[in-house]
Each structure stands twice: as C-alpha cells, then as structure tokens.
Amino acid sequence: MIHTGKMEIVRHKEIARDVFEMTVIGQHTTAMNQPGQFVHIKVSGHHEPLLRRPISICSIDQDTLEFTMIYRVDGRGTKLLSEKRPGDTIDVMGPLGNGFPVVATPDIHAWLIGGGIGVPPLYELAKRLSESGVKLTIVLGFQSADDVFYEEQFREFGETYVTTVDGSHGLGGFVTDQMALFEQKPAIYYSCGPHAMLHAVEKALPDVPGYLSYEQRMGCGIGACFACVCPTTTGGGDYVKVCSDGPVFPAGVIA
C-alpha cells in the first residue's frame, strides 16, 4: 500500500558536506519491506516548490516505525528540507517502486557498489543480505574525503572500500578502479549511483547477474505521467518507467 501524508521528523543532522541524515516516524513505515524503494517528498506546505522530490529509503525500523533517508542538498527543494527541525512534519508519499531483490543464498558472495547519493539505498540492502548470511564486499565512491559518509556503518556488514575522485580518502579514482583490484568476481552485484557509473559497473561485470538502481526526473512518481521513461535494450520504442517499473532493474535492461 502506498501511503500519503505527514510524517514527523525525529532526527536530522548533517553527516558529511551538504549531506543530511533524516529519520521520520509514522505509519508509512509499515508498508516498507524492500530495500531500494523510494519515497516522494513534498518539502513545503504550499505550492512552491511545486513538485515532490524522490529520495531513497536508507534504513527501516519496523519496531519503532521509523525510517531513515540520506540526501544531499542540491537545489531549492533539498535546501528547504535541510532547514526542517525535529518535531516538524513533512508530507511523504511511499513506499514507491520496486527495490532490490534480496537474494538470500547463504555464503554466496555479493558486491555492493554505491556512488555518492546512490549509497543510501544499499544500506538497508546490506543489512538484509548480511542477515541472510550473504558475504559482502562493499565499494563506496565519493568526490572527496569531505563527502564520505556511512563508511563505518557499512563495515558492520562486510569489507568496505572507499574511493574518492581526488584521492583524499581511500583509493584515488572511481569505484571501477577499486573493482579492478579484486581478484574474484562476485556471484551477484547490486549498484546505485549516477548513470555513468552504473554503465561502467555493468560493463565491468558482463557475465555476473546484477541489479542497478536508476535516477530520472519525475512527475507523478507512480507511473501515470510518462516523465521518467528509459528506453530498454530491446529497442524499437520499448521502454520502462523508473518510478513504477524501477528504480531497480536487472543488469542489461536499460539501454
């Protein structure tokens, strides 16, 4: 079931440069059962800014009915969001879309590859895979040391490597540079990040089954407006909607 309505902010703090971690509480959480889904957030009570903002679900706690998001202040909407205080409410619609399938085969080896604000949805996934006994190797890519977040949190679930473009923390370069250093390929991989990164990751692991989470500008967030389509590799005008068919797709689907 998709909920819409107010949720109360219980915790909110800056955890890296311009990156905020926000935890909210409410009934919406009961419907969140898949890592990699997202919510669509209205950051103001009036019509400016007008549209909702898609933000991934980072972790879910059914005991407290809380869930956590991590977002980067980018434009006007996320700026306004960052000014909210605990006790304030935000209008949340979700959970939306189809997340990562948790392939719960104990002892297989999975790679989790996240870039920038693509890192958050991998956190709940890491939790679940690790609970199922899947062995994880986690690669997180950022621009610079100031942008790094959740390195320690991921370490709980598996070997965690960080890359930074400017080399100021971890390996200098891209996530694919780190991947190239590993001797063995995984049984399965999961990735979320900018389009260019997803393509590079997909190319680097041609024969491995994988799941990739895509971004696209959205209108409705539920499949009605055709704003968020992506052509598929099938060609011939075939397409998928990121909001309702995705945001997670098996490797090889998106052109």
Next chain:
Amino acid sequence: MIHTGKMEIVRHKEIARDVFEMTVIGQHTTAMNQPGQFVHIKVSGHHEPLLRRPISICSIDQDTLEFTMIYRVDGRGTKLLSEKRPGDTIDVMGPLGNGFPVVATPDIHAWLIGGGIGVPPLYELAKRLSESGVKLTIVLGFQSADDVFYEEQFREFGETYVTTVDGSHGLGGFVTDQMALFEQKPAIYYSCGPHAMLHAVEKALPDVPGYLSYEQRMGCGIGACFACVCPTTTGGGDYVKVCSDGPVFPAGVIA
C-alpha cells in the same frame, strides 16, 4: 530613513478571534516617530506569496527598540504570518507613509474612531495625544464581541466606547451610532477603518478638522508603481498615493 531587512519576533499571540498581536525588535524601530505609519512585510523567505503586506504600526517602544502590530488573519499572507513563532524573523520594510499629526494642544477634546483592524494605529496616537494632555473620547467598532480587542488598553487614555454590529458587546450598531449619542462635537478627530466607515465619519463631522487613514491594495509601498492611487475631491484626474502621500489624509481630501 526607510529600513528593509529582518526583524526578530519577540512576542506573538492571538488576542481576539483571528486577531494577532505581534511584537518585533530591531533597528527599524529607531526610525518610527509618527503614529499611523505602516510597515510592508514579506511573510516568507521565497517568492510565494510574492508581494509584501502593509500592516500599521500599533505601538512603538524606543527604549527596547520594539514595535507592535495587530493584524487579522484574512488571506494567505496573514495566515502564514500567524504561524511564525517568537525567535523567527520576518522581513520588514518601513516605516512607510505619513501618519497622524499629533496636534498637541493641552485640554482640547479629540475623538478617536476606529473600526476593526483600523483600531491598531490609533493606539500609539492615543498614547501620544494623552501624554500631551489632549482629552480623548475613543470609539471602537467591531462586528461582534469575539472580535473586540484593546478595549482595556484604550481605556487608560480616555473614555472608551465599543460598538458591535450584532450588539453582542457595547452599543449595537456602527461607530457613527455611538458618535450620534455624544452631545458635544470634538475640536479634532482621527479615524481609521474601512472606506465606508471613514466616509460616514467624515459626513457626521462636517465642520470638524479631522484626519483619516485609508487602505488600498499596494505594490511597491513607496510611491513608485501607482497601484494605490485615490482620486481627490479636487477632481480633474487629480490623485494621491495612499502609500507615500498617506495613508493618513486630512478630512475632505479623498473623493
């Protein structure tokens, strides 16, 4: 000097049905030396709602650099204003316009006639006139008992009469009904309220010098846009601007 910029809210409370009293602190106050001037307020930090709202200055305290406004929640802007909390800031431009001349002749008799949200600017005026030894008779008109405010505060400065349209408090009827009951005419009168009331008051006191404060929809608030013009009794296309020539005009000027 006209200031523009943030002022901090120090007190804010509902004092009658949908009527709020707000006190703010800041340097703007130093330039406020006339009762009946107004400020132009931006209620949000972004461009929705776009325009400023004109609100009269109700009382001024140069010792604390605070001034007070009283406003009624009417549309969207005043609604947003009413949601502000002490500690929040608002963007204030002012003081603007020309207020009531304080005719400081001891022992003359003045009438102050206010209607609804026209009452507030008369408060600072009452304070100053009474300090100068002017004897005051104050008539305040409201719709209903629930709308009455500042009756006690005005009583400090003179005999205060309240009228309500539905008769639920004070005399039933209009301010002019109360005025008709007084045996003597004043030496001077001051009035602020809806256009129709000002006309009625003016007509009821044809030979008495008076000052009336008018309302008009505004753009700039400083005389540049020609939004707030009123034709004068001179005719022939002659006009005044409420924002910069007024809002207070001598009786007989506005057509």
Next chain:
Amino acid sequence: MNALATQLPGLNLRNPIMPASGCFGFGQEYAKFYDLSVLGAIMIKATTEESRFGNPTPRVAETSSGMLNAIGLQNPGLAHVLEHELPWLEQHDVPIIANVAGSEVEDYVAVAREISQAPNVHALELNISCPNVKCGGIAFGTDPEIAAGLTRAVKEVSSVPVYVKLSPNVTNIVDIAKAVEQAGADGLTMINTLLGMRLHEKTGKPVLANKTGGLSGPAIKPVALRMIYEVYPQVSIPIIGMGGIQDAQDVIDFLSVGASAVAVGTANFVDPLVCPTIIEELPERLAELGYTSIEEVIGRAHR
C-alpha cells in the same frame, strides 16, 4: 438532489471534477489510491493511431509555482487502448473522455472514429494544442480555419460529442473558439499548457531534452481564467476549464468565469488524492458561499 451534478453534451456528470488528460494515465495508477467512480469523468492520456515513444528525457522541469513537460504524446496506440485500457476502465462507473491526437487530419479521424465507439467513451477531446510534438498538435490549434477544418472532419466520424481543447499560445483565443463552435464542436476544453523553457543553472542549456515544454500548474491559472472569461460570452457551447487547479476554491473560480466543469492536471502529481478531496470539499465551500448548486456559480463573474 445532488448539488454537484451537471449535464454536458454526452456527459452526465455526478460532479464537475475530472483529472486532465496526460496527468492520470489511463487511471490504473490512481485506482490504487481511491475508487475512480467518485470522479465526474476521466480524461485519458492522448491516444494516437500508432503507439508513440514520445520525446527523450528529461521530460519535466520545475518552475515557480509550475512545471514544464515535454512528454511528446507517449501512448501505447489506439489498438492497445481499445483492447486493454478502456476495457479495464469499464469496471469503474465513470464516463471517459478520450483525448485524441495526431499529426494529420487523417490520424485524428481514424482514432476518433474507432475510439468513439468504445462503450465507456462518452465524449472526445480533440487535442489541437499539444506544444510538444513537431508536426500536428499545436499547429492545428493556432489557426482558426485549420482548427475548424479538423473539427468538422472529426465530427463527421465521431459517435459521441466532440470537445476541442484550445491552446493558450495564441493572439486571439475567441476567434479559435468561435471557429470550432461554428464547425460543430459540442464543447471546449481550455486551456492546454503555455509554451515555456527552463535552463540548467550551470550549463545554460535547456533542461528538457525537447528544449521547450508546456507550462502547467498554479502559475498559469490567471491566464486560464482570463481566457475562459473572454470566450464564455462569445460561444454558446459549454467549457471545461483547467489550468492550475489545486483546491475547491480554484474550482469555484473556474466555474465563476464560465466553465461548466473542470479538469485537474498537475495537482495529481503533488497529491494523488486531490480529486476526491476537492469533490468532498466542494459542497461545503458552496454552502459557505451561500449557493446550493454549482449551476448558480457558473458564469457569476459576468453577472
């Protein structure tokens, strides 16, 4: 008696609220949020003869109190709509207005002929105003004679009343309205989107892959009201109004300038429950204003 009921050619509306074309797909997504039979009608996504992929992405961009879209009439094509979408909608007791688009008169005629025969299609909405396609679309909506010609051709083949959707991107909307009335249109729907553009702040390039897009949302409401106000006294066919409607008061405003019913577009994206919410609040708002039916409100700005 139902204070919200209203009758338009082909349409027996239980209330004057319907989702606008292109903002509601074919209803399936919103059916997850509420029972579609509470709606007055549904304007389905523009249908063309063949399926269309539409424009490249990005297809939407936000603007002050508005948004731009350049979807480009993406739709699964006439055959799919007839076989899947319309039959699915039949389970809901709600009249469908089929939005018809094309590049040539023949395309419109072909779609209109067939789709107007579907059992739940009670009216057509001729989309002569889509700003986001290279040929056809808006071209038909900016010249009174071309608009009239197309209307006439479609009227000849349609089994249901035909509403023509006007473009606001014109010098004189009254001329176009009168021309299509003359040509036999049973009603008007107005307005479609205003043509606009947004740039990437950093690169200075248009955000939309299509460069320009259609502006919708509260920003355009004043333009929509003005155009309906202008057209209403000049035509005797009913108008379905739209452009920035968010709440019951907005609906009252559109009825006041002369619309007989309204469509809600962009607001569905912000609040998927906006249509049922408006339907619920409208009687209360009418009562507050001292009216007992929407009929009393229609055109009151002119009285």
Next chain:
Amino acid sequence: MNALATQLPGLNLRNPIMPASGCFGFGQEYAKFYDLSVLGAIMIKATTEESRFGNPTPRVAETSSGMLNAIGLQNPGLAHVLEHELPWLEQHDVPIIANVAGSEVEDYVAVAREISQAPNVHALELNISCPNVKCGGIAFGTDPEIAAGLTRAVKEVSSVPVYVKLSPNVTNIVDIAKAVEQAGADGLTMINTLLGMRLHEKTGKPVLANKTGGLSGPAIKPVALRMIYEVYPQVSIPIIGMGGIQDAQDVIDFLSVGASAVAVGTANFVDPLVCPTIIEELPERLAELGYTSIEEVIGRAHR
C-alpha cells in the same frame, strides 16, 4: 576591464541591469534606498502626450508566484516628464530609456520626437504591448504590420535608438520581432506582461477594477525565456530581456537564451534593493560558472 560592461545601440552600460518600465516610477523613490548611478540604465514609466490618470482601483492583485497589474499607463504627461522628472534624473550618472506609449501613431510620434531630445534619454522603448489600455497599447503589438508601421514612424523622428517592447500575448512572436527589425528597430525588449485575471474568492468578481491585468513575476519567467530563445537566432538586433527576474542566476538565464541586458520589474516591489544586490552578486556568480565577462554568457543556450 569591467566584466559586466556591455554596449548596445545608444547605450554604454556599466552593467546589464536596469529597472523595468512601470516598476520604478521616475527613480525618485528608489533614490532613497541607493545611489541610482550604480544601475546600468533606468527604464522610466511609460510617458504619454497628455497626463493620464489610468484605471480605477484596485489595480494590483497577487497570483501564484506572480502579480497582476492594471495601472493603465498613469503618468504625469510629456511636458511634466520633460520639465521635472528627466532634469531630476540628470543628477545621476545613468542613461535613461524612455518608455513611450499612446493610442494613435501620432501620439507615439509626438512623444518620441520630444523625449528623445532630452539630454539623458539615450534610447526609447516603444510600448506596443501594454495590455491595460482600451485602445492603442497591445493592439500595436499583436499585428506584425501595424507594429512595423509604428516603428517606422517613430524611427523617423527619434534622435536616439529605438527599442520595441514586444507582447507575449501572440501566436508567433518571431513574426513580430522580424517585422519591427525590418522596420528599423535598433533593439527589442521582451517580454511585457501576459494577460490574466484573478477573482474575489467570495463574490466571484474580478479583483481588478479593469477586470484583466498584466501578469508579471517569477510565474512568467519560463514563457519569457522561451520567447527570447525563439527570437534570438532570427534577428540580428540586441534583446533586453525581462520577466520574473529576482536574482543573479535569473540574469544569467536571460543572457543564456540571448538577451544582451536585462530589466527587473516586479522584484523591486519585493526588495527595493534588488537591482544593486544583483549587480553586486553577478561578478561572483559569473566567476563560479567560469566566465570572465557577460559577453561569454550571451546566447550560450544555443551553442
């Protein structure tokens, strides 16, 4: 070198920022807030041959991210402007662009001839797009031939370059732009306001006494950008852009679509210091984007 300097016909601008006509009076009010000589230029309030009272009040109404105005060209008349307003402005080292209006070609010609001779008037802005007057105004701005005829007549008598202010309320703005260029216009200014309406919520009657008014502010920025983007590649005369500008980034956007300078209207009402603030922030914003002069930004959306 001054990164903000730019040269347009008749105008040697120290920066590309000027207040828009009708939103700044004749400068006296804003001179209480800052030194007017920081401005690139000033577009003064529309001047007609005789003084005009304008429309009845209310003359302004707020809309979502915008406002409507129907001032109706109120101004003290040519003689007063020549004797009082322009001489007062001479104390400030800033070029004046005189906005010229009228109901007949003869009115425009009379005002243009005289006002163009004032020592501080460096250019004229022909207002063929005012939506708020019964005759003249917008009528001149919606027909390419009439617009061209007026431009030609004014060019004949003007001692300074002539900019023509285009109306956005047209089907094809490129046609009008090309027609006035052909007729000798030295530049274009665009856009004037979109025609709109707002109603009283309770009564359902238009808020503005004039019923309709001109929509300005951030709401219209996407339309303004789109129109300048369309016109820029089709003409070789410079464009002064306007419509919803609030900050330095908005200025960059207008330059990107092809404006050589910009005017700021409604934003002056919200923040009387908006022009000097933008002028101060613009070099920094340019540097952030990696540019060293505004020339590099002009038209970059097309490259």
